[in-house]
Amino acid sequence: MMLQDIQLMARIAVSIVLEAAPFLLLGSLLSAAVERYVDTERIARRLPKGLLGRMAVGLLGGMILPICECGSVPLARRLLEKGVPPLTAITYMLAAPVINPVVLLSTYVAFSGNFKMTLARALVAACGAALTGWLCRGRLFAEFHADSIRPASLPDLKHQHSHGAQRVSADGCNHRMVLNLLSSGASEFLDMGKYLVLGALASAAFKVFLPWQLVQALAGNASLSIAVLMLLAVLLCVCSEADAFVAASFVYVPPAAQLGFMALGAMVDLKLMGMYFSAFPKKIAWPLIIIPVVCVFVLSNLLSLLMR
Amino acid sequence: MKRLLLALDGAFVFGLGLYMLLLSQAEAYGAFMNPKFRPLTAAAAVGFCLVGAAFLLRPHGKADVLRTLCFAMLAVLALHAGSGSLKGSTGFAAKPPAEVRTDPDPHVVRNGDSFLKSNPARLFLLLQTGQAVPSDQGYVTRGIVKRSAQLDRIGKFALLRGNMVCCLADAIAMGIMVSAEGLPALRDGDWLVVFGRVRLLPDPSPITDLGGTGEVPFSMVCDKAFLVAEAVEKMERPRFPYVFELPQSGKGPLRLTGGEDDF
Numbered sequence A: 001m002m003l004q005d006i007q008l009m010a011r012i013a014v015s016i017v018l019e020a021a022p023f024l025l026l027g028s029l030l031s032a033a034v035e036r037y038v039d040t041e042r043i044a045r046r047l048p049k050g051l052l053g054r055m056a057v058g059l060l061g062g063m064i065l066p067i068c069e070c071g072s073v074p075l076a077r078r079l080l081e082k083g084v085p086p087l088t089a090i091t092y093m094l095a096a097p098v099i100n101p102v103v104l105l106s107t108y109v110a111f112s113g114n115f116k117m118t119l120a121r122a123l124v125a126a127c128g129a130a131l132t133g134w135l136c137r138g139r140l141f142a143e144f145h146a147d148s149i150r151p152a153s154l155p156d157l158k159h160q161h162s163h164g165a166q167r168v169s170a171d172g173c174n175h176r177m178v179l180n181l182l183s184s185g186a187s188e189f190l191d192m193g194k195y196l197v198l199g200a201l202a203s204a205a206f207k208v209f210l211p212w213q214l215v216q217a218l219a220g221n222a223s224l225s226i227a228v229l230m231l232l233a234v235l236l237c238v239c240s241e242a243d244a245f246v247a248a249s250f251v252y253v254p255p256a257a258q259l260g261f262m263a264l265g266a267m268v269d270l271k272l273m274g275m276y277f278s279a280f281p282k283k284i285a286w287p288l289i290i291i292p293v294v295c296v297f298v299l300s301n302l303l304s305l306l307m308r
Numbered sequence B: 001m002k003r004l005l006l007a008l009d010g011a012f013v014f015g016l017g018l019y020m021l022l023l024s025q026a027e028a029y030g031a032f033m034n035p036k037f038r039p040l041t042a043a044a045a046v047g048f049c050l051v052g053a054a055f056l057l058r059p060h061g062k063a064d065v066l067r068t069l070c071f072a073m074l075a076v077l078a079l080h081a082g083s084g085s086l087k088g089s090t091g092f093a094a095k096p097p098a099e100v101r102t103d104p105d106p107h108v109v110r111n112g113d114s115f116l117k118s119n120p121a122r123l124f125l126l127l128q129t130g131q132a133v134p135s136d137q138g139y140v141t142r143g144i145v146k147r148s149a150q151l152d153r154i155g156k157f158a159l160l161r162g163n164m165v166c167c168l169a170d171a172i173a174m175g176i177m178v179s180a181e182g183l184p185a186l187r188d189g190d191w192l193v194v195f196g197r198v199r200l201l202p203d204p205s206p207i208t209d210l211g212g213t214g215e216v217p218f219s220m221v222c223d224k225a226f227l228v229a230e231a232v233e234k235m236e237r238p239r240f241p242y243v244f245e246l247p248q249s250g251k252g253p254l255r256l257t258g259g260e261d262d263f
Helices: A003-037 A040-046 A051-064 A069-081 A086-099 A101-110 A115-145 A154-171 A174-209 A212-219 A222-236 A243-249 A255-265 A270-279 A282-307 B002-024 B027-031 B035-057 B065-081 B120-128 B149-153
Strands: B107-110 B113-117 B138-146 B157-163 B172-179 B191-200 B219-235
Touching: A003 A069, A003 A174, A003 B002, A003 B035, A003 B065, A051 A086, A051 A115, A069 A086, A069 A174, A069 A270, A086 A101, A086 A115, A086 A282, A101 A115, A101 A243, A115 A255, A115 A282, A174 A222, A174 A270, A174 B002, A174 B035, A174 B065, A222 A243, A222 A255, A222 A270, A222 A282, A243 A255, A255 A282, A270 A282, B002 B027, B002 B035, B002 B065, B027 B035, B120 B138, B120 B157, B120 B172, B120 B219, B138 B172, B138 B219, B157 B219, B172 B191
Parallel strands: B113 B138, B172 B219
Antiparallel strands: B107 B113, B138 B157, B138 B191, B157 B172, B191 B219
16 A cells, blocks of 8 residues: 555545535534424424325425535434424435435536436436335334434433523523534534544545446446446445536446436435434434435436436 | 543534634645635634534533544544645645636647647547547647556557546546657656647547546546647646546636646
8 A cells, every 4th residue: 555545545535524524514503403493393293194295395305405415314313303204304314415406406517408317316316215215214213203213322412402402591591502502513513423534534445445447347338337336426425516527527338327326426325324324223224225226226227228 | 531532522623623724725725625615615614613612612412432533533634635736845835826717828839839728637528528629729738647558559648637526536537548659758647748639539449447647546538539749748747736627618618727737
């Protein structure tokens, strides 16, 4: 291992953290704000009872609240804790990084006004998110609504938050409210941030030491290119705001492989995998990884037939 | 122990904010992120300083050794990453370069011939997306030499430039094959200025054995055309080794994106 490679790896890892950290901080602060100031229980009671309605609310939330994948995880976890139905929260968490107007516009621009590609990306991501939410809803309901999730960590968050809220109301002091909110946000960021750091390091190591010649050779094969680009999406941890431009640069591969790269990367990558295991129990984290992978692979192959 | 770990956590968040603030004002930023994101990084840096300070004043949640170690590792990585491959050791001290500059004269005149400035990534995007290139148009481009067995067999080398969209993680070295006669011995990593004209390849075949460049671990070279060099000159590595081209660059009006080093 050469010193130059190690330095490059360090620089790539730091660049991933620099890129993702602002969005993770935003998500953490939103999560802390939701915990303290939003009466989500009341909102949750007003949500539609039907599956389609709950899915639609999750997707609509993703469209109107632009947030990167790093920010959506802590926010979705908090929404689940506050009683939002799992189908809505998970659909929102997975879809929001892709189907928001900012990302769709960047996809449209990156593919030089290719509306079909933009629509296909939104459809694949929305289907993957809704399907994952639908398949995970039972387990999530049992975990969150039975109040048994991660007894070692989350109850502590709840404990601190509720006490903080009580202190706030007792003191009635604005600056203390702000201090508590910022400190809660920092705590949330630190909890998720450790997985961001580990994921960034793993991604950087893959990027520097992966035999790219082999990847290029495999990508030349039409039947393998979708799987190869999906693997790259997981390994590279590219932000959903920018991944369309990276995908569009892969001019050697068919559009379906570019689509697979864009649709999966915002739902599953190395840093997100760590965050899922941090935010959810293993029996929920694994489906959050596996279902989108299968769904995106199948849909990208199907769409590749239509896009020929 | 718990108080110490929580204090360290707060210090790391505050330190991350300071690091981002310093980096956002430094030339070295371009070795990590596309300079257009400077305002975002600076704004986030202020946020990190605030939440870090709040956490130091009022620690929150449980201490976690793994968490503290992860952020300590991030600090070590940041120190080791330094100022990247920006030339010289003053990357953190120097002021950032002009990020977007339209050069009043995009041409270079050499021996009476006019050559259009274009970086290798821009040429890659222009040619690979099938844009028509006038055969009489001369180009001057600068990049890193990359050789491979496949390229040696066809008597060419690749001229590449690291192209960053958002951050270094998404950077890809892009470029064009070059053929030249009477070349000095070239090694991987040499920086060259090449004056030449584009010739389309009748039978394109992908080059799949390139690997990385040292600046960027993944490379792509245009397989539809190559540059017939009329002159090749060795050069020092430029102060700003990356470019920030988007796929539609090949279609857009002529403009330079990274200041005077961007061709």
